[in-house]
Amino acid sequence: MEYKISNRLKLGAIILMVLGSLGVGYGFWDSHQVKDVNDVKELLASESHHGDNHASEGHGEEHAEDNHGEAHAESASHSNDAHADTAHSEDEVEEHKMSHEEHVLHQIHNRPWSALYVAAFFFFMIALGVLAFYAIQFAAQAGWSPVLFRVMEGITAYVLPGGLIVLAIAVASGTIGHYNIFIWMDPDVVAHDELIQGKESWLNLTWFTIRGLIFIAGWATYRHFSRKFSIAQDNADINDNTNFKKHFRISAAFLVFYIYTESMMSWDWIMSVDPHWFSTLFGWYVFASMFVSGITVIALITIYLKSKGLLEFVNDSHIHDLAKFMFGISIFWTYLWFSQFMLIWYSNIPEEVTYFVTRIEDYNLPFFGMVAMNFLFPLLLLMNSDYKRIPWFVVMAGVVILCGHYLDVFNMIMPATVGDRWFIGIPEIGSILLFGGLFLLVVFTALSKYPLLAKGNPYIKESENFHY
Secondary structure, eight states: OOOOOOHHHHHHHHHHHHHHHHHHHHHHHHHTTSOSHHHHHHHHHHHHHTTOGGGSHHHHHHTHHHHOHHIIIIIHHHHHHHHHOTTOOHHHHHHHHHHHHHHHHHHHHHHHHHHHHHHHHHHHHHHHHHHHHHHHHHHTTOSSOGGGHHHHHHHHTTHHHHHHHHHHHHHHHHHTSSSOSOGGGOHHHHHTOHHHHHTTTTSSHHHHHHHHHHHHHHHHHHHHHHHHHHHHHHHSOTTOOHHHHHHHHHHHHHHHHHHHHHHHHHHHHTGGGSTTOOOTTHHHHHHHHHHHHHHHHHHHHHHHHHHTTOOTTOOHHHHHHHHHHHHHHHHHHHHHHHHHHHHHHHHTOHHHHHHHHHHHHHSHHHHHHHHIIIIIHHHHHHSSTGGGGOHHHHHHHHHHHHHHHHHHHHHHHHHHHTTTOOOOSHHHHHHHHHHHHHHHHHHHHHHTTSOSSOTTOTTHHHHHTOOO
């Protein structure tokens, strides 16, 4: 049984990409309508006139040390002294005002880059999460999941293009752009920041790029050979499991490679946006987010294909098991989120707790909203075993989970790059449409290349007869 991508789906994906490109282009154009400090002065005056104190100087200054490298050495101290010591000279006050206005200008120019990066990483992490889940199934020699392998292989086709896009945006933001995402790429910031100087042997553009290419090459190589062995096993003699054994061995080896590279990737591509902050749990936290997002997309695509009369060998027990993983990994994600939050909040070390202070004060709704979407909704919707067998119910829970984890990535990136000047508008929605369309096109094109049943897998009969 084979799947052929429909012209309607192709056209829909292309339309999404075109609309998304227009939204992204508008975001860059609109942000550069504010060209210099004089434009920022007019903007701040206009916002102040309309009563928008959220973007006023006092509030913006408070978070300068989280969002701009120079502010760590200069602007933040000026901000504190200006409130504590009214004897500052007029020159110092004027200098501080200028630094704040330049800071706001950077935030405005950062927004379209950050929106693009958030969406690019979100869709990439779905594919990478599925790749890890797929490898785990082979390493564990799972008997329930082989009927889902072709769906997983289709989703993982996005790992290579998705990873290259994320890396390209990161590098371009520090070369074509004005250091719009990673402040440690800015030589002027590094020159005035001793802490970043101490990390310069790791956080430099050349080594960052090389590491990223190594990560992507490793992930894509495993995906290539796992797909090759899977197809070869289908075409082998019925008693010849040579390709399955090769697949098992490379999956076990890949998982070792993956757990190291995923952690380093999360440090490089996400945590270094805040180079003054770190968390020893961060690699696991990002892993949980990508893992549950990937499993959710497996469930959604499986249900979609079944609705088209395909995947007749997938039954409600398979859907139930996918929903169990969605539920269980959501609880695991919550455990990691709370552990990271509680330990940092309780110890109240200034350079650590500022990460959450910024998010609670400036991102209150998306910060706590994503906790509700990633924990409370899966808990309430998927706790009942019977509901896990109802496709539309699983779809509803899945949509909430994916929206919640998009907000999770949004909360990891935006506070460091745009500060309190965030908004989910045309640049953000355009970026989601652009990469969502590309994701659909790549995944469903890959699904259409081979039969949807991995018939040569030695556990395929066990999987087809999976009931409980």
